[in-house]
Amino acid sequence: MAGASITVAETPLVRYLLRRADDALILGHRLSEWCGKAPMMEEEMALANMGLDLIGQARSLYTYAGEVEAAGRDEDAYAYLRDVRGYGNLLLVEQPNGDFAATMVRQLFYSAFIDPYWRALMGSSDATLAAIAAKAEKESAYHVRHSAEWVIRLGDGTPESHRRAQEALDGLWAFTGEMFETDAGERSLIAEGIVPDPEALRAVWLESVAKVVAQAGLTLPQNAWMQKGGRSGEHSEHLGHLLSDLQYMQRAFPGATW
């Protein structure tokens, strides 16, 4: 019965693929929400382009998850037919767009992590994962540069843009710790050389974010407390609203095609 939620038989690799795909899909969807509302024409195109990159990465990962799970599911089944609790994305990427500063800070936090992460994943013993990473790495490099430029411009701009950029940094900081988290399943993949250890990228991430923040004349938040739960399906209320929008057609008209 199409339209009803699916339950995925999650092996460590399938769970891993879905989590990473969910990160890309949800952030890509968030960026797509800027369509028609961006502060200027160039940004309209930049946000849509970055969103398209992310959704493309999600498609590759979901498609591969379908092959690994071998239950006859395609990318659409994972994207449209899983409930909120089945999603394993980072809380960071489901945070609402807020103002332009919040969107760019969120993008910088994520991109500065995922860019070296994809690069590390290119060394995976899994040829498909290595290939997906090789493509995504070139895309994320542009995302880091673009979001960094904006954070610097906003931080180093007017008192108003500076205030908003600082608020975005402070507000989103608590969602960054989750990027470095792993569970037993992922650690088994790390031990096998299939995926890199995100913890090993913490210093690189912090260094690139700190550099941008300093150049922007902003202050790096110091609070150590981190919000977690996204990886295990415990989401903020924002994801439910996002999914009701993203999944509406397939839920209302199961199996609809055009």
Add this chain to the structure above:
Amino acid sequence: MSAALHDSEALRGEVWRVAGAVTDPEIPVLSIADLGVLRDVAIVDGRVEVAITPTYSGCPAMNMIALEIELALEKAGIGPVTVKTVLSPAWTTEWMTEDGRRKLREYGIAPPAKGGGRRALFGEDQVACPQCGSTSTAELAPFGSTSCKSLWQCKTCREPFDYFKCH
């Protein structure tokens, strides 16, 4: 060489020619052979298998290209055909042929900087204007009309132009 093997080699060549001539729907002057998107042609049990690789993760043109390949081969009386997507090795702008780069320039799009590697991604300060050849150019917007392009302007002839970004 057996006649059957000879025939299958000839068929492979014909498929390369016909499928390779399919153009990118977003940049119609470039064929998928020019782009390096066409990766392999195999004849398996009488079936033609064409392998293509996406340029970008989110490239919306891939489905269209696959369909165009099937149509072109059918028109040439070749079939049955399967078009499959391969991800490895990952496509790079380095695979674009010299002929493709020339066509791109003539079409008004500056071809990707040569040299490969990660540094080339951000080494676009020497992008030559496809209209007048001047290297006195500046980036207007890092993301252009499609995901593979950024928007530039020539300071010499004042014309804006697209730059095919390095990937």
